[in-house]
Amino acid sequence: MAWASLIVAGIFEMLGVSMINKLHRDRNLQALILLIISFSASFLFLAYAMRSLPMGISYAIWTGIGAAGGAILGMILYGESKEWKRIMFITMILGAVIGLKLVS
Template sequence: MSWAFLIGAGLAEMIAVFFMGKSKGYQILKWSILSIVTFALSFYLLSRSLETLPLGLAYSIWVGIGAAGGVILGMLYLNESTDRWRIFFLTLIIGSVVGLKVIA
């Protein structure tokens, strides 16, 4: 169950970062509120996963899911760059998260 909490926390982090981008620096109320709520959900789910998972493992996977997901959502919906170097480094982040899960 801890892994489900951790994956949920990462997905909530990814969505919160996306909402933060849509809020234009927390100037648009709707997106600002959604961002804060999903960040809170992310922290709650992360704390639940930490009941049994080691801190270093859980935190690095949580950050990886949030960072990679945020980049992907930005490229898909916020017209951010999709150049080959971004894709290359995004692949490294995803590979690192998968590698941490495999060795855990």
């Protein structure tokens, strides 16, 4: 259950980062509320996961999901560069996250 909570925390982290970008562009109350909810849920699920998983592993995986997911969302939703080098490094981040799961 801790691993599922950690993945959910990472997904909320991705949504929070996306809402930062949306808030920066639109400056509306809805984006601000979604930003607060997303990051609050992210920290809540991360805290739950850290009850049984080590801090270092939890934080690394949570950050990896958020960073890779944020970059992917930027490419899909905001037209950011889809250069092969970016995709290769995002793949490396995801590979490291999977590797940490396998050795934990």
